Amino acid sequence: MGWDGPGDAPPCGLVYYSSASGNTARFVARLGLPALRIPIRPTDPMPVVDVPFVLICPTYADGQGRGAVPKAVIHFLNDPRRRSHLRGVIGAGNRNFGATFALAGRVIAEKCKVPVLWRFELAGTDTDIQKVRTGLHQFRGLECLTA
Amino acid sequence: MQTAARAINWNRLDDEKDLEVWNRLTVNFWLPEKVPLSNDVQSWATLRPAERELTIRVFTGLTLLDTVQNTVGAPSMMPDAITPHEEAVLSNIAFMEAVHARSYSSIFSTLCLTKEVDEAFRWAEENPHLQAKARLILEEYKAGSDPLKRKIASVFLESFLFYSGFYLPMYWSSRAKLTNTADLIRLIIRDEAVHGYYIGYKFQRALERESEERRAELKDFAFSLMFELYDIEQRYTAELYDGIGLTEDVKAFLHYNANKALQNLGYEALFPPQVCEVNPAILAALSPDSENHDFFSGSGSSYVIGKAVATEDEDWDF
Numbered sequence: 001m002g003w004d005g006p007g008d009a010p011p012c013g014l015v016y017y018s019s020a021s022g023n024t025a026r027f028v029a030r031l032g033l034p035a036l037r038i039p040i041r042p043t044d045p046m047p048v049v050d051v052p053f054v055l056i057c058p059t060y061a062d063g064q065g066r067g068a069v070p071k072a073v074i075h076f077l078n079d080p081r082r083r084s085h086l087r088g089v090i091g092a093g094n095r096n097f098g099a100t101f102a103l104a105g106r107v108i109a110e111k112c113k114v115p116v117l118w119r120f121e122l123a124g125t126d127t128d129i130q131k132v133r134t135g136l137h138q139f140r141g142l143e144c145l146t147a
Numbered sequence: 148m149q150t151a152a153r154a155i156n157w158n159r160l161d162d163e164k165d166l167e168v169w170n171r172l173t174v175n176f177w178l179p180e181k182v183p184l185s186n187d188v189q190s191w192a193t194l195r196p197a198e199r200e201l202t203i204r205v206f207t208g209l210t211l212l213d214t215v216q217n218t219v220g221a222p223s224m225m226p227d228a229i230t231p232h233e234e235a236v237l238s239n240i241a242f243m244e245a246v247h248a249r250s251y252s253s254i255f256s257t258l259c260l261t262k263e264v265d266e267a268f269r270w271a272e273e274n275p276h277l278q279a280k281a282r283l284i285l286e287e288y289k290a291g292s293d294p295l296k297r298k299i300a301s302v303f304l305e306s307f308l309f310y311s312g313f314y315l316p317m318y319w320s321s322r323a324k325l326t327n328t329a330d331l332i333r334l335i336i337r338d339e340a341v342h343g344y345y346i347g348y349k350f351q352r353a354l355e356r357e358s359e360e361r362r363a364e365l366k367d368f369a370f371s372l373m374f375e376l377y378d379i380e381q382r383y384t385a386e387l388y389d390g391i392g393l394t395e396d397v398k399a400f401l402h403y404n405a406n407k408a409l410q411n412l413g414y415e416a417l418f419p420p421q422v423c424e425v426n427p428a429i430l431a432a433l434s435p436d437s438e439n440h441d442f443f444s445g446s447g448s449s450y451v452i453g454k455a456v457a458t459e460d461e462d463w464d465f
Binding site: 019020022060063064088094095099115116122127131132134138 | 162163164167170171174175177333334336337339340344347348351352406407410411413416419420423430433434435442443
């Protein structure tokens with residue numbers, strides 16, 4: 001799948017990870033924007049990303065916050081070229097996990113020096129969808145020009 | 148012909164999720180003794196008699212649900228398990244529900260008089276709303292009932308029915324009362340979130356193998372059970388919380404959690420966003436030091452780059 005940026009705007013995309021439970025995948029499907037999925041199985045090929053993008057990432061932390069970022073996402077971000085295109089992160093999770101809610105978003109933001117743009121729970125609410133759709137549209141104009 | 152008894156092999160997984168959830172649950176293991184509940188004795192004394200009675204009743208109601216899940220709910224799902232590892236996870240879930248039920252008694256023995264507690268246990272047996280919701284769930288747990296409907300009932304218990312009760316310790320905590328008790332309740336909330344997620348996940352996997360017609364039937368069942376439970380929950384909530392004027396606040400929390408329970412099953416929300424606006428103080432009590440990041444509208448702490456990094460160094464090569 002290729003990027004199809006809106007109109008004359010520079011191409012800017014979405015990349016996401018979703019485990020077999022599919023919460024993040026359902027969120028992305030409802031967003032209705034083109035997006036590339038980081039595969040669950042380590043043997044599957046990573047998506048090719050050569051334009052600025054926003055990453056949507058769920059959290060799998062234990063009570064102490066360990067293991068928040070899925071291994072596949074770490075693997076994806078370890079490639080400096082891919083990482084250089086990362087502009088922002090949207091963290092997913094569940095408030096019931098207390099202080100570690102959407103921790104993966106914060107960890108990635110810190111590691112890659114990009115902002116946390118938004119956080120949502122499970123597969124997101126209608127409000128989350130609206131916020132992210134509008135927000136990403138504006139963010140593309142701002143951030144993708146500086147690619 | 149006899150079937151051979153089989154040993155579980157954790158090095159041969161049919162479903163990676165089983166190991167992932169097993170690891171999460173075992174790492175998160177805790178016991179009530181690790182929480183210094185006695186530090187809440189002074190705070191307990193500042194509550195009015197009616198507030199104390201409400202708190203004991205709420206905790207007794209939660210004990211009842213944990214008992215149901217420990218002794219009936221989780222064990223009833225074991226014969227439906229597709230993988231041996233799923234049975235092992237369910238045995239962990241069953242045991243932790245026993246720990247949760249036991250924890251409320253630790254709170255009681257630390258803070259309350261025996262007489263007050265005995266009265267609350269009698270109240271729980273006689274309360275029509277509490278009994279009605281337990282009955283609806285137990286009906287689905289009966290031997291011979293539909294395995295997928297049993298999972299729906301279980302997710303609703305884990306991810307919805309507890310929340311009319313969980314509200315109160317979060318409320319006290321937001322007012323700097325019973326903060327150690329709130330710490331213990333957060334441990335329970337964390338466990339229940341994993342349970343609801345896992346059972347909901349197993350439900351979705353099973354649904355993939357069902358016909359269109361059967362999927363429609365299960366979805367109808369899920370939404371109508373949710374309606375029935377919600378109807379009971381709002382009565383239960385009003386009976387408990389009218390006295391301190393918090394019923395409407397609790398109801399927003401119920402709507403919000405009902406939607407999350409449905410999401411655990413892979414379904415869309417039932418309640419619209421405007422009735423799910425949970426009091427920010429309650430959300431903050433639920434997930435302390437994780438305030439809302441709204442980069443998009445430039446409000447709040449915009450361009451926040453997280454400080455609390457908890458990750459293993461070897462996870463990151465760069």
